[in-house]
Amino acid sequence: MTYSLRIADLPFSERPRERLLEQGAKNLSTAELIAILLGTGQGPGKLSAVGLGQFILQELGQHQRDPLEVLREVSPQELITIHGVGPAKATTILAAIELGKRVFQVRPTERTLIDSPGAAAAALSHELMWQVQERFAVVLLDVKNRLLGTKVITIGTATETLAHPRDIFREVIRQGATRAIIAHNHPSGNVEPSSEDISLTQQLLCGAQILSIPLLDHLILGNGDYRSLRQTTQLWEEYPQGD
Known part of the structure; x- marks a missing residue:
């Protein structure tokens, strides 16, 4: 039986x-x-x-x-x-x-090395650079700064978007990334950071310290130009990322 x-x-x-x-x-x-x-x-x-x-x-x-x-x-x-x-x-x-x-x-394909703000901006150019609505995105990287992928987190109106640190880090962790670069676009083409941009960057840098996930930069893109907040502010000296 x-x-x-x-x-x-x-x-x-x-x-x-x-x-x-x-x-x-x-x-x-x-x-x-x-x-x-x-x-x-x-x-x-x-x-x-x-x-x-x-x-x-x-x-x-x-x-x-x-x-x-x-x-x-x-x-x-x-x-x-x-x-x-x-x-x-x-x-x-x-x-x-x-x-x-x-x-x-299957041999893994050679991943793009993101070793400069320009390389990160190029990876996001299609998704952010010429958009008429403001978008907030994250560049996902491995421990050697190789590109795992990009992800648009939120899409706002023509003048603003909202991105919560919780949503950003959830995506980073979900994708198995060990470090990240955040970015958003200004449809006006003016890549000067606003006070809200600075405040959000401070929150994210604090969160990155707690989670031990280095945040390497915050880029603002628009109309063919970009601005690296890491290169143009003192925030990374105030909130070291151990990268």
């Missing part, structure tokens, strides 16, 4: 999907990762999905073989011969293995 036990029937602490969401995939065992692919258990002794994952690894590890090495090159026929693994489960496992291989075969 064939038995099955759903992952949902297990105690919460034994549910690999929930553990992955809470603790991350790196903290799951190989058997738990296989269990997520299988979804339900099946086989001898009324195995749970995790139990079936462990059973598969044991079968692959016969004759003192490393089960992961075998799994890397396993064939559909080899998987299907394992009790409890049918064609559907075998193809799911094989598809996951192939996807993992392809991910690691």
Whole structure:
């Protein structure tokens, strides 16, 4: 007789999907990762999905073989011969293995180095420079100041926009950036900072210190020109960023 036990029937602490969401995939065992692919258990002794994952690894590890090495090159026929693994489960496992291989075969593209205010302004030119509404954006960088991406946080009216430090840092953290440059445009073309621009920069520099996410600059763009507040104010001396 064939038995099955759903992952949902297990105690919460034994549910690999929930553990992955809470603790991350790196903290799951190989058997738990296989269990997520299988979804339900099946086989001898009324195995749970995790139990079936462990059973598969044991079968692959016969004759003192490393089960992961075998799994890397396993064939559909080899998987299907394992009790409890049918064609559907075998193809799911094989598809996951192939996807993992392809991910690691891709060479990461060379990221743009943002090593000056001009480079940051160029990265934002399309999104900010000639817009008729004021926009507030962030340049997301890795620890080596390489560009991870840009993100427009808010879009305002023709004369003003609002950007809250909470929204800005939420995006920086969500994107996994370790440092950032903020920027907004002045549709008038006048890149002189307003008192509100200075005040917001002070708030963001304080927040960056607390979060240990260096804020490298605040740029104002408009009509082909830009202004770096780091280069033209004393704010970074008042609020050192440790960069």
